[in-house]
Amino acid sequence: MEPSKFSFQNVTDQVMAFATLYGFKILLAIVILIVGLWLVNQLVKMLSTVMNKRQVDRDVQPFLLSLVGAILKVLVLLSVASTLGVETTSFVAIIGAAGLAVGLALQGSLANFAGGVLILTFKPFRVGDLISAQGFTGNVEAIHIFNTILVTLDNRTIILPNGSLSTSPITNISGKGTIRVDMVFAAGNTNDVDEVKASIRHVVDACPYALKNRDHDVLVTKLTELAFHFDVRVWTNSATYWETYYFVHEGIARQFAKDGVKGPEPTVTVMGDFSSVGRVN
Incomplete structure (x- = not known):
């Protein structure tokens, strides 16, 4: 019985010594773990609130939140390990080496990821x-x-x-809410310029997508041997850019036909020696 008592007493002494030596560290590590994880959850919730206010794409939010949460939790675990006296330098070196290897392998994807974060943050569109x-x-x-x-x-x-x-x-193109639709039309130089401008202006004024509070331009921009070229600039809402573009083009085609506006007439230049034409030998 004596050896048994001795063994039990020995175990008890070792437990007490371990508790005395490491008890406070273990307790502190548990507190750091609990408080750290709670703080991580609170920070992730705050980040989620900020993302919602900034209208970050909801498809992206879960990914970003999980990424941030994972990084913060790793930091908490490293703090716990350091509190327990575990050497963390080797862990940091391993994580760094793994991160470098992954970064080199996925540098294109990481560039796209960084670009996506910039686009979602600064919102160029x-x-x-x-x-x-x-x-x-x-x-x-x-x-x-x-x-x-x-x-x-x-x-x-x-x-x-x-x-x-x-x-x-x-x-x-639609960033400002309104946009100018620039178009170019040509009419034969046998037409009267003022009459052609009046025909174009009639179509622009009738366009239901043209803004009524903006001035629209019908300008002669170029003169050639065959035609007058007109710059037509119509202001509209960004959402109706193409509706305006096609309405004006179709309207001017119909209006030119109605008003008898002629298009540029092509000329044919014939080159050659005709001195022997009609000669009878």
């Missing part, structure tokens, strides 16, 4: 805007974290990577 970028013109259907979806006027879907999109020129 929004969903529904008519833009011209990367040689394409269309309405923005969706802004994802890695790419932006455009639908062109002929209903083609164009997927643009956010990396190049965020660093290249973008023309936001």
Whole structure:
């Protein structure tokens, strides 16, 4: 019985010594873990509220929130490990090396990710805007974290990577709410200029999409041997850009026919030696 008592006493002493030496650290680590995770949840909720106020794309919010939450939780776990006396330098080195390897392997995707964050933050365009970028013109259907979806006027879907999109020129055609539709028309130089301008002006004034509070221009811009060229500039809402464009073109074609406005008449130049034509040998 004596050895048993000795063994039990020995275990008890070791437990007490361990508790004395590490008890406070363990308790502090538990407190850091609980409080840290609670703070992470609160910060993620605050970030979600800020994103909603800034109208960040709802498809992107879960990804960003989970990413931020994961990073903060890793920091909390590292703090807990450091409190317990675990050497964290090796863990940080491993995480850094892994991050570098992943970054090199996915540098294109990371560039697109960064571009998506910039677009969603600074909003050079929004969903529904008519833009011209990367040689394409269309309405923005969706802004994802890695790419932006455009639908062109002929209903083609164009997927643009956010990396190049965020660093290249973008023309936001509908950004200001109103836009000027610039068109060019030609009429034969045998017509009276004032009569042609009156015909064009009649169509512009009748256009239901033309803004009534803006001045629209009908200007002679070029004279050639065959024609007068007219710049026609009509202000309209961004959403009715193409309706205005097609209405004016069709209206002017009909009005020119009604008013007898003639188009440029082509000429034919015949070259050659006709000295022997009609000669009888």
